[in-house]
Amino acid sequence: MISAACSFAIVAISVSILLNVYRLVAGPDATDRILALDTMVVNAIGLIVVAGIMFGTAIYFEAALLFAMVGFVATVAFCKFLLRGNVIE
Incomplete structure (x- = not known):
């Protein structure tokens, strides 16, 4: 039963990643792409x-915890670059 639930979750998350790729490519501005x-x-x-x-x-x-920390730092760096034009002051 747990393998069926995991398979369904993998399919659902994969579909959401594909929708995110669409938003990444078709995003009207940089903020949409960062999100x-x-x-x-x-x-x-x-x-x-x-x-x-x-x-x-x-x-x-x-690995998920490390990926979350790196993803958070990358998002903050992208946002700071958009707001100020540089990352390191």
Whole structure:
């Protein structure tokens, strides 16, 4: 039963990633593209966690945590670049 739920979750998250790719390509401005990238990071974290549940190992959860930290820093850097024009002051 858990494998069927994990398979359904993988399909649903993959569809949402495809929709994020569409928003990334067709976004009218840079802010929409940054939000699409941030949402894609969240979806990738979801895929990693579902893979961890499916395979029953804890290493995927640590990878998801590291990916979340890197994704947060990247989003903050992109937003700071849009607001000020530079990342490092």
